[in-house]
Amino acid sequence: MKKVISVLMAVAMLAALMVPAFALTEADGNPASDTAEVKTNYDNLEATGGYYTVTYPAETTIAWGTVDTTIQYNVTTQLIPTATLNVTVKQDNAAMASATGKQLPYTLSGAGTNVTGIGPFVDTDYELNINVTAWGDVPVDSYSDTLTFEATIVNP
Numbered sequence: 843m844k845k846v847i848s849v850l851m852a853v854a855m856l857a858a859l860m861v862p863a864f865a866l867t868e869a870d871g872n873p874a875s876d877t878a879e880v881k882t883n884y885d886n887l888e889a890t891g892g893y894y895t896v897t898y899p900a901e902t903t904i905a906w907g908t909v910d911t912t913i914q915y916n917v918t919t920q921l922i923p924t925a926t927l928n929v930t931v932k933q934d935n936a937a938m939a940s941a942t943g944k945q946l947p948y949t950l951s952g953a954g955t956n957v958t959g960i961g962p963f964v965d966t967d968y969e970l971n972i973n974v975t976a977w978g979d980v981p982v983d984s985y986s987d988t989l990t991f992e993a994t995i996v997n998p
Contacts, residue, residue, distance in 0.1 A: 884922055891995035892921030896929060898991055904974065906982065911972045918965045925997040927960040931970055931989055938985035946985040948974045
């Protein structure tokens, strides 16, 4: 008896699965067609303006005596149509410092130090230049400083 009930339930479940996938037909029985619109909505991004990624090296090593060193970073954006991205790179101090407190002055320059109006959909590389000219004024030692990358979405 249990086997008969099991078979009947299996047949009932299979019958329930036979629901038509496309139920649109005309009155005369011929197949009909219609359209359905698929669209995106970015209302959830209006407040933030979208997404971006700024990828830069975590550490840059400058060989002793090298005057100019180039750093490259990448900006990838996916913003709403009215938004742009601004990226600013600043040095934390005017000089790199050693553990003993000695200072090695340097400057940061190049088009990548202050980039404004980056478009809604880009994947672009930018360059910075670290310029060190006072090598002869300091003792040989390890010197370091920190660069701060700041990105801001501008959404008028």
